Amino acid sequence: MGIPFFATYALLFASSVWSAAVHTPLPQLRPLVIWHGMGDTYDAPGILEFIQEVQDMHPGIFVHSIYLQEASDEDRKAGYFGNVNEQVEFVAKQLNNITELQHGFDAMGFSQGGQFLRAYVERSNSPPVNNLITFGAQHMGVSDLPACKPYDITCQLARRATRNGVYTEWAQANVVQAQYYRDADQLPRYLERNHFLPSINNEVDDDVNATYASNLEALNKLVLVMFAKDTMVVPKESSWFGSYAPADDALAPAKTIIPMRLQPLYTQNRIGLRTLDDRGDLILTTCDGAHMQLSDGCWKPLAQEYTGGVIHLSQSKYVLQVQ
Template sequence: MVSFDSLCYSLLLLSGLVEVLANPLQSRKHEPRPLVIWHGMGDSYGSPGMLEFINEIKEMHPGIFVHSIYLDEDLKEDQRAGFLGNVNLQLGNVTEQLRDIPELSQGFDAIGFSQGGQFLRAYVERYNSPPINNLITFGSQHMGVSDFPLCRRWDLVCQFARRAARGNVYTEWAQENLVQAQYYRDPTQLPQYLSSNHFLTDINNELDESVNQTYAENLISLNKLILVLFSEDKTVVPKETSWFGSYAPPEDDDDYEKTIIPMRLQTLYTEDRIGLKTLDERGDVVLETCEGEHMQLSTGCWRPLVNTYVGGPIKSQMMLVQDQVVLNGF
């Protein structure tokens, strides 16, 4: 005999099924999970290289929906915003952008190129609505950089930002307006970095007095975090930042020998300040290496990762309700 509680639960499931049937977006059958990409410094959301990459992914995963994040719909302004702007404000705008895309409402996988990778991680920790399933970051500066990336000879915007930042990196103006300054972490000036920076110190929960537990809860919600390091990277210093490594602060100012603090010895890891330790011990932090310089993406490196961690089947809400009906024997 069916209990009253079971009957009520089954009726609720059926009412959910009716609601889903009335919504064409929710009644989608199994299809590839959507993908969101955030480009790196000096690139734009619709550059030829980005469009080629997107097309190759669509060939790998037929039917996949791909969105390339933009900070400005004008390609030149979008490229410029990768150098000049307030990262915290940009993140808020990107979050609104993603929330307004119906295809992403049930979640998505994400790929971040260079600085786009730590920006997507910041999105996970601060917002994650809609949620990211798998996050792949290529050559991203998760523990910041201790030198500024070199610029192409013709890239005047990059050259201006680099010159302006080098001598004034921890000034209020630089921390509000120069993107690369907002993840510049000088091991010889850590006190100044901790007191001046409002982006990287926050998403890495480095400030003892303001650790945000929500960041850890949100990062743990990822299915997989795939961290890709470039073996010959000389653009990102140190290259180990892609795996949450950083230079140790000097013990003696007169004889500073640079040594790397690896991910599992970082305070943010040992104290599990952002959920990285929990994710890693769960087996869901994947450390990968691409041979070559920064962002030299060979197909032999990126294709297996995209094939494995992008485009998995996503169950529609209708399918989830049907599964619950079956499991509860109605």
């Protein structure tokens, strides 16, 4: 009498070993991380609508909206009041604890969220950013404060605190906008007192951090978006690393813009911008309209090209090997 089939299978199984030698790539869309701007929240209707449109564009994509506080009102306040260095550190821990992001992600920063995401790349970048897109960011700071909406009391308080003493110890530790305020008429004081923007821009001669450049150079693409009619960011060219010339520059009339490629941080390649530019991986683009006026013609082509790319993960397949 022959051995039943199930018994034959059992004997075969018992005399076999499992091997994880075969790896098959699994396609997966690269996730997207968003950092909102001043006066907004991570779960605001506009942010959620934006996320939905990205997910409609790239079905199956995972999108994470960065928060500083889980309560919406508190998250909004954190966009005005807080220590930016501590906030960037908090976000680095937040992103590192999200399983979906462990293989890297693309990132979009809205307004001040742009320079904050860049700070994340330079200081942490774990998990790593692939493409970084910043919309109307203040990469070279602001030389004037944006106006507040009439009934935005929190904004008005932050604006008043900044105007009353932008480079005081208290403002530099507690008012977010003060920590990227770059007064062209007070550059020595700015470099001495401001502990966020001069740091991430490596502007302090005796405190240059080479890691910042190597981390930024690890980006696939850095896309800098400036709004053509931006009156909130002063000067608007800050979105492209432009700034006002110092008041004591005899060769430059008042309010002359020093473009990115003439900035010492670029010419001396202090944060990796020149490397990205030489590679063709630094993209400067303009959107029509006012600050953060995100028309479909502005953001959708960028989201289509620089987000939703496929990454390949390796999954072990166990193969039955008969001995």
